[in-house]
Amino acid sequence: MSGAGPRTFVLECDVCHQPAGPGAYFCSSCDVLSIDPERRSYAATRWSRLGAFALDYLIIWLSVGIGWLIWLAVVAPRGQSPGKSLLGLHIYRTTGEQAATGYVWLREFGWDAALGIVAVALLALLGAVASTVGEFFILWFWLTVVFWAFSFFDAAWVLWDRDRQTLHDKVLGTLVVERAKERV
Numbered sequence: 788m789s790g791a792g793p794r795t796f797v798l799e800c801d802v803c804h805q806p807a808g809p810g811a812y813f814c815s816s817c818d819v820l821s822i823d824p825e826r827r828s829y830a831a832t833r834w835s836r837l838g839a840f841a842l843d844y845l846i847i848w849l850s851v852g853i854g855w856l857i858w859l860a861v862v863a864p865r866g867q868s869p870g871k872s873l874l875g876l877h878i879y880r881t882t883g884e885q886a887a888t889g890y891v892w893l894r895e896f897g898w899d900a901a902l903g904i905v906a907v908a909l910l911a912l913l914g915a916v917a918s919t920v921g922e923f924f925i926l927w928f929w930l931t932v933v934f935w936a937f938s939f940f941d942a943a944w945v946l947w948d949r950d951r952q953t954l955h956d957k958v959l960g961t962l963v964v965e966r967a968k969e970r971v
């Protein structure tokens with residue numbers, strides 16, 4: 788490590804020698820994961836991220852969840868979900884190593900569990916606030932709409948985030964990468 792010079796905020800990427808972008812995990816020019824010592828991991832593209840989401844939902848739907856769970860048990864040790872395994876994506880921690888099996892399961896379920904607890908709490912609040920059963924169902928309907936919108940917003944965050952993280956990636960400290968892909 789050549790740490791002799793003064794610290795600057797815009798660092799040069801040691802793979803493509805372009806400015807790497809301040810504070811980002813990935814080089815803003817060549818997408819290499821700058822905290823990977825072997826420099827073999829690149830940011831997954833936004834389209835492959837969205838594709839993996841779609842595939843995971845499709846597999847869950849087609850296999851009634853069961854097949855997806857079995858598949859997850861097989862690929863979680865490789866830092867993948869079923870959708871990510873089809874597209875060659877891996878989940879990394881923001882510390883630079885591949886997410887361990889337990890952390891993959893936490894990423895797949897911890898976020899949903901937290902949202903579920905919030906939903907149940909809000910539902911209980913609605914029950915206390917609503918004066919009639921009809922009013923309760925109207926409030927419930929809108930709560931559902933808000934939750935779907937939030938889930939969509941969470942996933943869509945990869946479209947504008949510099950490090951292509953979803954909101955749950957930010958909370959859990961994870962990144963999604965493609966490995967050993969040669970780019971110009």
Ligand SMILES: [Zn+2]
Binds near residue numbers: 800803807814815
């Ligand atoms: Zn670069």
